[in-house]
Amino acid sequence: MLRVAVVGSGPSGVYTAQSLVEQTLVPDVRVDVLDRLPCPYGLVRYGVAPDHEKIKSLQQNLRTVLEHDRIGFVGNVPVGEDGVPPERLLELYHAVVYCVGAARDRRLGVPGEDLAGSCSATDFVSWYSAHPDAVTHAFALDGRSAVVIGVGNVAVDVTRILARGPDELRPTDVPEAALGALAASGVREVHMVGRRGPSQARFTTKELRELGALPSARVAVEPSDLALDPAYADPSGLPAVNRRNLEVVRGWADRPPEPSGASRTIRLRFFLRPVEILDDGAGRVAGVRFERTVPDGTGGVRGTGTYEDIGAGLVLRAVGYRGAPPAGLPFDPARGTVPHAAGRVLRDGAPSPGEYVAGWIKRGPTGVIGTNRPCAKETAGSLLADAQWLARRTVLDDPVAVLRAWGLHPVEWSGWQAIEQAEAALGRSLGRGPVKIPDWPGLLAAASNGD
Template sequence: MQQAQARVAVIGAGPSGLYAAAALLASGAPVSVEVLDRLPAPYGLVRYGVAPDHVKMKSVIRVLQKPFDPADVEFLGGVRVGDGGIPLDELRKYFSAIVYATGSTVDRALGIPGEELAGSIGSGAFVSWYCGHPDRTELRPVLDHPGVAVVGAGNVALDVARVLAKTADEMAATDVPGPVLDVLRDSAVTDIHVLVRRGPEHVKFTPAELRQIGELGNADVVVHDDGLLAQGVEESEDKRQKQNIDMLTEWAGVAPTGKPRRIHLRFLRSPVRVLGAEGRVSGLVVERNAVGEDGRLRGTGEEETLDVGLVVRAIGYAAEPVPGLPFDERSGTVPNVAGRVMRDGEQVPGAYVTGWIKRGPSGVIGTNKADATETVACLLEDLPGLPAPEHPEPDALRAALAAHGIRPVDWTAWLRLDAEEIRRGGLRGAERVKVAEMAEMLDHAHGVPAS
């Protein structure tokens, strides 16, 4: 006897959700798959996180879009699950299983005085703004001061520093929206201070990303390491760390060449107070750290003030709880075993997670493939025992969405918006220029002619 088709929803069209959809499809199991995203555009952080000048990286989109091209998988963009969208309890009535792939892009706080001042921004917000995320079009950071501090020693800190260091002409060749380019064109920034709380051997940069800041035409890299690198840093077995140390040691021995901008890498420095004047950032007090014999970091009490008008925290992310699912505040993830959602040690029937909401905010795009494969394997194993949906008929979900005032952006509609962005790109000599305003995105998607 042929097994009835199970209906699976994937919530989140970022890499983890799309790898999960592809894995479900490739399994040949009797499942139909729908991918829901709160935004009218797919691809999650590939579109709204990966730096605009990382054009090659974005080509992963060609792989991620495959399940939609032959219309094997349905895309329902502009559908938020939870508050302000369709409640999870209601959504469950239409599916046998739901895979949550909602990511984690809430900015973590430093917890220091002055952090709330205008001009003190999390990287989530800052990156979303320059990537044209519809939630952040209003951010428009003020770049009228020569100094900027970027806190953190991960790849996101490098992305932010590089975008601020490049010329507006270099950024015009990317997909940044017009209003973002205008702000970058007017930028008075000359000195970008990257604050690394530990030593050169502890950075989380990947060598390829670190190398890029050394190759900038518009900016010198200046290493402030208090002579640590010249003394010789402990040899690492880790190949990536060794490459980083070699690069940093070489740069530490070279004087700036007089390029218009500088990226300062300041090691063993932690921000302790954001200074303000007239309600906005006017400086940042940093404390020098030392690593104790036990390997632990401690402040020395020695302080210095950086003259900056903007502070961007790139210290990692947290996730928003998914209403209706258990949540571990400490790790910022939904408790799970290999992707099966667990509540009080029991599996929640039909609920699965993948990507950053499953394992926390780390890992590159490719990491999400193996992660999604693991989750999908669990789902397929559970398939025979999954609960049957209350409303299996295909049109019932659309009717429910309409009742909530939601008109989904399907794949054809997204392709209309995509075409408009490519058209705008052609006018600027870029592959695409993003449409960032939500109303405009929806108009283009639904084919509303411009008035």
């Protein structure tokens, strides 16, 4: 028997576990999928917007994998800093695959970024997704205007959530406190701003079109912004996704002004680079100063020395993710990844026996959910190729029992099912569908009912 730990229960971790147990080269592989949280599914539970039911339904596919008779879910087990060190984990398992994602957001690096009211979109997403680490977060929703910096899918998600009415969010699993705060929000204008043009934006067309379908908001685009895009006049040479994006944005810009019953406005702005978050004099955000940019002829942009201020009480940066150094593992700070060869962790340039990586911590924060499948398969293939000598390592019996003996309190699959039941009951008490429990004590108390 080959006993493997997969650290992280998001798509990359679950796909890695699936690749390990569904192959026939090594017939008896047992996998424990470990997670710091008592709940599985990673960013599918805590990163997908609550109004994206189709994508969230992927949880059912992940559930099917985690219910395999040779896969176990072991939650509430931190690994690394303040948890089980990697070297001790190798006392329990023949091999460990780290699928820990990219936990940090990228910063803008401009003055005023740490003012009250200037936040990462990652934290905002965690808040409305009921991540238990975000329970103390508060966001300035009392101002009339918000600025979202970035033009990727995360930027579109947070823009859409800010612009939705409460009745549109009530049928989702958004936690009650976040729903109440969004219902009381004074935000009526959301500016989504990118430093380059729409033909280079990273959002997908489906996500972009959803902004125009919101019943409580209208989309406005500055035609003068679009005119700066080299592909504006003739988008035929663009890749299909970029061409469709530009066509959608052009359609909004060409639409004549008309009276609208929408209570909110989404303003898409391009070729503006943030240079300073403005202070209201009391240590809070008053807006953002942008420098107008123009194409530099090489696919980038250059500043023009012309500036524009956009007033706002809330600024959300959505300019990408970055891997954080996993405690006890080597790390390449330039790439934000763990050095590896086909998924084998490299220490001082040589493969580290029994240690592997998959997902964003392996390749960086790129691709969509499905990109994790081939990535996981490659890592699983490397591990299985090493199986003969991995199985010679002596490991302790019953890893979960040992974790308990070490003072941890693992939440197994029955505990997760109890959390699901508690969330369904919470939703019924509020006249809603299942509502997420947003805090650690509540999650662990619910999980204890499954023990």
